[in-house]
């Protein structure tokens with residue numbers, strides 16, 4: 506296959522980690538007979554420096570013209586960078602929000618997977634971790650409370666703030682379909698999370714999810730209240746496969762789920778629209794504190810590239826090959842600084858930098 510990948514290196518460690526993901530994709534291309542054509546797109550602080558805007562219309566057009574976009578991260582040190590002296594709509598993050606909106610990326614996927622080699626980074630008890638866990642948080646990204654009407658006004662002399670939580674059947678249906686489709690590629694279980702004992706929007710959510718579930722007889726599904734889900738994530742995370750939920754619940758639960766896996770440097774993510782198109786990026790930020798030092802962990806970005814192969818290009822075997830290579834490199838004892846074990850266990854592993862980690866993963870692609 507010939508695949509056009511828009512590439513947003515961005516700021517800070519972004520270009521460093523994206524370079525390693527491209528290296529791994531090229532390795533996959535050579536091994537499996539695909540050609541990846543990269544179109545470099547400016548966004549974030551580097552775009553502000555070059556054009557005065559965090560995201561230009563040309564950059565949006567270039568992203569739309571590609572089959573999928575692989576991104577590093579954007580932004581700088583929010584206390585010291587001159588980018589944060591600009592008005593909010595001119596700052597780096599405004600570029601990302603504009604891109605997500607322009608591309609209608611309504612489905613956000615964040616896997617939370619615990620590698621057995623990184624068990625000690627997990628804050629949960631050994632008996633709870635058991636054989637580890639592997640779940641996918643599927644969060645609605647363009648509706649709900651964060652996009653509803655809001656206002657702050659004085660009512661009878663008292664300042665009162667209002668946010669509205671609105672979901673249409675269509676918005677729920679399209680994310681539910683995505684959730685069940687993804688469950689079909691995994692262990693075929695969906696936990697739909699809502700607050701149907703209180704909220705109308707959640708009752709509609711539940712009804713539509715049930716309608717969608719009827720089209721997926723192979724997938725088992727259940728409903729869970731969000732407060733219970735927050736507890737279950739730390740009590741028994743093994744029970745989850747796909748967690749399907751609305752915007753604000755997903756925002757909170759995905760951070761909780763990622764926390765139990767350990768390092769931010771390991772966490773990939775994808776944002777999808779109605780087509781096969783997606784934006785793939787590590788969950789972490791641009792880490793200005795370590796930028797340019799060659800020590801950033803590229804694995805989250807490499808795993809994001811694997812998600813791109815799986816969800817935008819249906820190249821499951823190739824995605825498996827990357828995930829297995831990452832697994833192997835950890836088994837072989839290689840670690841970047843952020844996933845180094847505690848002092849007493851350091852002798853058992855080898856610390857490597859960003860480029861070396863990319864090379865070691867390439868060597869293990871089968």
Ligand code: NAD
Nearest residue numbers: 578579580581582769770789790791792794795801802843
């Ligand atoms: P951050 O995720 O960049 O960094 C938090 C901590 O994690 C830092 O100590 C950093 O060194 C470490 N870290 C992050 N990624 C790492 C990696 N791959 N390898 C090793 N260590 C890693 O969060 P922050 O410091 O709050 O934000 C820095 C900038 O990133 C801000 O401008 C913020 O707005 C931006 N940001 C961008 C995105 C995005 O592009 N999607 C997401 C979050 C934050």
